[in-house]
Amino acid sequence: MTERTAETGRRCLAVVLAAGLGSRMKSAHPKVLHNLAGRSMLAHVLATLAEAGVDDVVVVIGPDHESMPREIAAISPHARIAIQHERLGTAHAVLAARDSLAQGYDDLLVVFADTPLIRAETFLAMRSALAEMNIAALVLGFEAQEPSGYGRLLMDGDRLIAIREERDANDEERAVTFCNGGLMALAGDRALPLLEKIGKANEQGEYYLTDIVAVARAEGQDIGVLMVPEEEVMGVNDRIQLARAENVLQRRLRDQAMRAGVTLIDPDSVTLSFDTRFGRDVVIDPFVIFGPGVSIGESVRIKGFSHLEQTEVGPRAIIGPFARLRPGAELEGDVHIGNFVEVKNAKVKAGAKINHLTYIGDADIGAGTNIGAGTITCNYDGFGKFRTEIGAGAFIGSHTALVAPVKIGDGAYVGTGSVITQDVSEDALALARGRQVEKPGWAKTFRDKHIK
Numbered sequence: 253m254t255e256r257t258a259e260t261g262r263r264c265l266a267v268v269l270a271a272g273l274g275s276r277m278k279s280a281h282p283k284v285l286h287n288l289a290g291r292s293m294l295a296h297v298l299a300t301l302a303e304a305g306v307d308d309v310v311v312v313i314g315p316d317h318e319s320m321p322r323e324i325a326a327i328s329p330h331a332r333i334a335i336q337h338e339r340l341g342t343a344h345a346v347l348a349a350r351d352s353l354a355q356g357y358d359d360l361l362v363v364f365a366d367t368p369l370i371r372a373e374t375f376l377a378m379r380s381a382l383a384e385m386n387i388a389a390l391v392l393g394f395e396a397q398e399p400s401g402y403g404r405l406l407m408d409g410d411r412l413i414a415i416r417e418e419r420d421a422n423d424e425e426r427a428v429t430f431c432n433g434g435l436m437a438l439a440g441d442r443a444l445p446l447l448e449k450i451g452k453a454n455e456q457g458e459y460y461l462t463d464i465v466a467v468a469r470a471e472g473q474d475i476g477v478l479m480v481p482e483e484e485v486m487g488v489n490d491r492i493q494l495a496r497a498e499n500v501l502q503r504r505l506r507d508q509a510m511r512a513g514v515t516l517i518d519p520d521s522v523t524l525s526f527d528t529r530f531g532r533d534v535v536i537d538p539f540v541i542f543g544p545g546v547s548i549g550e551s552v553r554i555k556g557f558s559h560l561e562q563t564e565v566g567p568r569a570i571i572g573p574f575a576r577l578r579p580g581a582e583l584e585g586d587v588h589i590g591n592f593v594e595v596k597n598a599k600v601k602a603g604a605k606i607n608h609l610t611y612i613g614d615a616d617i618g619a620g621t622n623i624g625a626g627t628i629t630c631n632y633d634g635f636g637k638f639r640t641e642i643g644a645g646a647f648i649g650s651h652t653a654l655v656a657p658v659k660i661g662d663g664a665y666v667g668t669g670s671v672i673t674q675d676v677s678e679d680a681l682a683l684a685r686g687r688q689v690e691k692p693g694w695a696k697t698f699r700d701k702h703i704k
């Protein structure tokens with residue numbers, strides 16, 4: 253990734269704006285920590301910047317954003333954090349990172365954490381255009397289907413004259429559909445003086461980053477526009493836009509999976525995470541949900557309505573329908589997990605079968621072992637969690653309760669309906685249930701007494 257920097261020889265700082273209130277989300281949490289495809293919008297943007305090989309990152313957050321530094325450190329441990337103490341607009345937010353801006357970078361990328369669909373290629377294209385055109389700044393333009401809420405790009409032929417925020421636009425300006433994507437590339441050696449000249453004479457009384465255009469133009473400096481698809485610069489300001497962004501991201505992830513050799517029978521009904529990994533020839537039925545941290549081996553079949561998160565599935569396994577694989581489920585090759593089976597924090601060795609109505613939690617299941625319908629590992633006593641260890645080639649009869657901690661030896665049988673509280677040795681049969689009693693003729697006598 254850093255080769256990309258070496259190619260151009262230009263050093264780049266990204267300033268990620270994340271201090272906004274996000275009031276249109278109507279949420280107790282910062283807007284940019286809302287999730288898309290299994291991670292926050294902010295995390296998406298930081299990961300894309302890393303992919304684009306930027307040298308340094310500074311994230312501008314609000315003074316009350318206590319949960320933000322942890323999220324930032326998890327994705328970009330070297331990112332700096334700047335606090336915008338008062339929310340006075342996007343230009344003001346950029347200036348909160350003044351110390352970093354003054355460190356002599358060639359390129360500055362101003363990035364919005366609420367614009368998570370931007371691609372690394374676009375960051376690279378912005379930087380190339382900035383370098384080639386010798387301009388003060390480069391903005392992203394797009395033709396908006398629904399321009400309301402976006403700043404409008406006011407052009408004079410090919411030249412960008414100003415960006416007008418919707419609240420400040422007159423009717424004629426409002427009719428313009430050529431809009432501002434928000435993100436910008438700024439020439440590192442010219443940005444600070446321009447940013448400092450931005451005023452707040454607008455309807456909101458805020459320092460608008462978009463005014464850098466008019467300020468630069470007044471000084472005879474040019475600003476470039478790079479056209480991008482609307483989809484990439486879609487801003488997320490409310491939950492409707494959040495759902496739209498999720499949709500776009502899901503489509504990208506599904507296309508990527510299919511290109512890599514996965515069959516999705518009904519792609520639109522499958523939900524993926526940013527990090528879902530697949531081997532070749534995986535087949536996924538409709539309505540399957542992948543939370544974060546899932547890795548699926550080659551030729552696995554996942555049947556409908558299954559839910560997987562933080563799980564590894566080995567090659568040729570068959571999962572579902574209606575299976576639930578929770579964090580820490582590690583399945584080796586050729587394992588079968590059937591309907592209404594839940595597996596959590598458990599290692600299931602090659603070829604084991606758990607086919608019906610079962611809970612396997614905090615357990616080890618040996619190779620080739622068969623777990624009968626309705627088996628439950630009783631792993632929790634209200635305070636601690638305990639492990640169930642089952643050897644290879646064992647057979648657990650249906651409707652068995654395994655009260656952990658407990659061990660079942662290799663090749664052992666457990667009789668149907670047992671409540672197993674003690675270890676079972678290898679190759680033994682354990683029965684732990686009431687013996688059947690038969691009273692001949694009892695039912696008839698009982699009936700005759702009642703039916704006169």
Ligand code: UD1
Pocket residue numbers: 269270271272273312336338339340341342344345364365366367401402403404415417431432433434435459460461462485486487488489
């Ligand atoms: C902004 C642009 C608009 C563009 C749109 C694209 C400005 C003035 N307007 O509008 O032209 O069409 O994005 O999506 O730039 N933020 C701070 N501190 C602040 C204010 C905002 O950090 O004081 C951050 C927010 O967290 C957000 C980003 O800056 O990540 C953009 O702010 P937002 O309020 O969403 O701007 P828009 O109204 O969407």
Ligand code: MG
Pocket residue numbers: 366487488489
């Ligand atoms: Mg926005």
